[in-house]
Amino acid sequence: MKSWLAKEQTLFSQHITAGNLPHAILISGVKGSGKEDLANWLIQVIQCKNVIQGAILQPCRQCKHCNLLLKKNYPDHSTIIPEKNLLGVDSVRKVSTFFEKTAQIGHIKTVLIPEADKMTVAAANALLKTLEEPTNNSIIVLLSDEHDTLLPTIISRCRLFEIRPPSGELLAQHINVNNKNHSAFINLSHLPELSSDELANEYLLFEQTFLNFLTHKEGVTAVIKMVANSPHGLRWLEKVVTNAMRGLCGWESSIQVENKSTLLNNNILWHIYNQIVATISQSKELSQANNQFMIEKLIIDIDNSLSNVNIGSKH
Numbered sequence: 001m002k003s004w005l006a007k008e009q010t011l012f013s014q015h016i017t018a019g020n021l022p023h024a025i026l027i028s029g030v031k032g033s034g035k036e037d038l039a040n041w042l043i044q045v046i047q048c049k050n051v052i053q054g055a056i057l058q059p060c061r062q063c064k065h066c067n068l069l070l071k072k073n074y075p076d077h078s079t080i081i082p083e084k085n086l087l088g089v090d091s092v093r094k095v096s097t098f099f100e101k102t103a104q105i106g107h108i109k110t111v112l113i114p115e116a117d118k119m120t121v122a123a124a125n126a127l128l129k130t131l132e133e134p135t136n137n138s139i140i141v142l143l144s145d146e147h148d149t150l151l152p153t154i155i156s157r158c159r160l161f162e163i164r165p166p167s168g169e170l171l172a173q174h175i176n177v178n179n180k181n182h183s184a185f186i187n188l189s190h191l192p193e194l195s196s197d198e199l200a201n202e203y204l205l206f207e208q209t210f211l212n213f214l215t216h217k218e219g220v221t222a223v224i225k226m227v228a229n230s231p232h233g234l235r236w237l238e239k240v241v242t243n244a245m246r247g248l249c250g251w252e253s254s255i256q257v258e259n260k261s262t263l264l265n266n267n268i269l270w271h272i273y274n275q276i277v278a279t280i281s282q283s284k285e286l287s288q289a290n291n292q293f294m295i296e297k298l299i300i301d302i303d304n305s306l307s308n309v310n311i312g313s314k315h
C-alpha cells in the first residue's frame with residue numbers, strides 16, 4: 001500500500017468503526033495514485049469477518065470471506081469492468097440487479113466500478129437511480145482518474161475522496177526514485193512510469209523517438225503510431241516538450257537539447273506545447289476513433305510548425 005494512502009485509510013477506518021460509512025463512495029486520483037489499492041483494501045475490510053483493529057483496520061486474510069475475496073470468488077461482491085473501453089447501460093444495470101438480491105454469505109454487498117470515467121451518459125443516468133435509492137447494507141465504490149469528467153449529478157450523490165499524493169522531492173522519497181531523469185521536477189502525472197520499470201523504459205524510448213523528430217524532423221509516421229498506441233502518448237508528448245524547454249533555458253532537466261545542432265528554440269517549443277495541450281483537452285471529449293484522427297492531426301501540425309521554423313531561419 002502506498003504510504004500516502006494512510007490518511008484515507010484512517011478516515012475510512014473511522015467511518016467503518018462508527019458504522020457511518022457512506023453508501024456511495026467516489027475515490028478520485030491520478031493514475032498511479034493507488035486508488036485501486038485503497039478500494040480493494042476498503043472492500044476487504046468491509047467484508048472480512050475478523051477485522052484486525054487499529055487506527056487503520058486490516059482484513060484478517062484468513063477467514064472464509066477474505067479467502068473468497070482474494071480468489072475473486074466472493075458472491076457478495078461484484079466488480080464492473082468496461083467492455084470495449086466503455087461502461088454501457090447493461091453493465092450498470094447489473095449493479096441494481098446485484099443489489100436487489102440479499103447477501104449470500106456476508107451481511108453487506110459491495111460493488112466496485114474501477115473505471116467510472118468510462119460510463120456513457122445513459123449508463124451514468126441508469127446508475128443515478130441506484131445511487132439515489134440505496135438498498136440496505138450495500139456499498140458502491142467508484143474510481144475515477146479525473147472526477148471532473150463524471151456527470152455532476154453522479155458526483156453530488158457520492159462522498160468524494162480525493163487522493164493527493166505528495167509531489168516533488170517528497171514524492172521521489174516516497175517511491176525511492178534515485179534516477180537522474182526524475183527527482184527535481186517529478187510530479188503526480190509522472191507516477192505511472194515512476195512506479196513501473198517497464199513503463200519507464202517505454203517512456204525513454206518514446207522520448208528519444210520524439211526528440212529525434214523534433215530535432216531532425218525524422219520519423220513522423222513512427223511518432224504518430226507511438227502516440228496513438230500508448231495510453232500515455234499525449235501526456236508524454238507534453239512531458240518531453242516541457243523538459244526540452246527547461247533544458248533550453250538551462251534549468252535542471254532530463255533533456256538537454258544541443259542548441260547549435262538544431263533550429264529548435266523555446267518559441268517554437270512553446271507553440272508546440274500549446275498545440276499538445278489543446279489536443280489533450282479536446283481528447284477528453286472524443287471517442288477512440290476520433291482520438292486517433294486527432295493525434296494524426298496534431299503530429300502533422302507539429303511537423304508543419306517545425307517546417308515553418310526551418311524555412312523562416314533560412315536566408
Ligand SMILES: [Zn+2]
Pocket residue numbers: 047048049050051059060061062063064065066067
Ligand atoms: Zn477476514
